[in-house]
Amino acid sequence: MPDESSPNAALEIKSASLxxxxxxxxxxxxxxxxxxxRERIAQAADFFRDSPVMIDLxxxxxQTLAIDVEALVKxxxxxxxxxxxxxxxxxxxxxxxxxxxxxRHALPAGNSKNRDNATAKATASAEVEPxxxxxxxxxxxxxxxxxxxxxxxxxxxxxxxxxGAEIMAEGNIHVYGSLRGRALAGVLGDTSSRIFCMNMxxxxxxxxxxxxxxxxxxxxxQHKAAHVSLDDQMIxxxxx
Numbered sequence: 001m002p003d004e005s006s007p008n009a010a011l012e013i014k015s016a017s018l019x020x021x022x023x024x025x026x027x028x029x030x031x032x033x034x035x036x037x038r039e040r041i042a043q044a045a046d047f048f049r050d051s052p053v054m055i056d057l058x059x060x061x062x063q064t065l066a067i068d069v070e071a072l073v074k075x076x077x078x079x080x081x082x083x084x085x086x087x088x089x090x091x092x093x094x095x096x097x098x099x100x101x102x103x104r105h106a107l108p109a110g111n112s113k114n115r116d117n118a119t120a121k122a123t124a125s126a127e128v129e130p131x132x133x134x135x136x137x138x139x140x141x142x143x144x145x146x147x148x149x150x151x152x153x154x155x156x157x158x159x160x161x162x163x164g165a166e167i168m169a170e171g172n173i174h175v176y177g178s179l180r181g182r183a184l185a186g187v188l189g190d191t192s193s194r195i196f197c198m199n200m201x202x203x204x205x206x207x208x209x210x211x212x213x214x215x216x217x218x219x220x221x222q223h224k225a226a227h228v229s230l231d232d233q234m235i236x237x238x239x240x
Contacts, residue, residue: 021053021054021150022053022054022055022056022087023037023053023054023055023056023076023081024056024058024059025055025056025057025059025060025067025072026059026060027065028060028066028067030068030071030072030075033072033075034075034079037075037076037079037081038079040188041079041080042209048079048080048081050080050082051080051081051082052082052083053076053081053082054083054084054086054087054105055069055072055073055076055083055086055087055097055102056087056088057087057088057089057090058087058088059088061088061090061093067093069086069089069093069096069097069100070096070100073097073100083097083102084102085102085103085105086102086103086105089104135151135152136151136153136154136156136171137151137153137154137155137156137169138156138158139156139157139159139167140158140159141159142159142160142161142162142177143157143159143160143161143162143165143167143181144162144164144165145163145165145181146164146165147162147165147166148165148166148167148168149165149166149167149168150169151168151169151170151171152169152170153169153170153171154169154171154172154173154174155167155168155169155171155172155174156173156174156175156176157175157176157177158176159177160177160178160179160180161175161177161178161179161180161181161183162180162181163180163181163201164181165180165181166181166182166183166184167183167184168184168187169184169186169187169193170186170187170188170190170193171185171190171193172185172193172194172195172196173185173193173194173195173196175195175196175197175198176198177197177198177199178197178198178199178201179197179199179200179201179202180201180203181202181203182202182203182204182205182206183195183197183204183205183206183228184204184205184206184207185206185207185208185228186207187206187208187209189208189209191207191208191230191233192230193207193208193230194207194227194228194229195207195226195227195228195229196226196227196228196240197225197226198225199223199224199225200217200221200222200223200224200225200237201214201222201223202217205217205228205235205237207230207235208230210230210233210234210235211235212235212237218237220239221237221238221239224239224240225239225240226238226239227240
């Protein structure tokens, strides 16, 4: 047996994967960014509250648009976001972020395919961009307590979502197992999104920012296969 009194027994370092939304900025005007962020947060308050996010500066720097990183981080924190990394920044921007406790992200800046697969994107932009195709996400292992999964399309989980876990999707959510944690569909405001699960035990369900807590979920659909949708801005839960 390992000696638990040894300093080496007090800590384990393991690799871990983390999927967080990235904010990709197409405007360097803080007033515009604030307006767009407030709108997005209002659409999905439960998702964005204390949410870890990546700051993506690649688009700005590609257009040689300077931005005050310190002011941007201050704004994001005031809105309840938690910046955890910067990608696509210049040396000066990376240094400014690091001084605020935000490290440079390790993903290579040149591989857009890997970037898009690694993290879902919520774009704060002053321009109207054409719709982007949704990327559907498949999770085949249990989502454990404390884990957070985000998909910028539909999300399918073929295992259990544990209590204390959170799954989010810009589209629909399918859980082919017990749903015991939090499930948020249509997090960017898509009211046509739906949630399907084989065993409804959720702590919270939400569609387009409208939600029900466990105590509000009718007892007749609990522990059963269920379908969740919106009808006239109200959550509707039916047996499957």
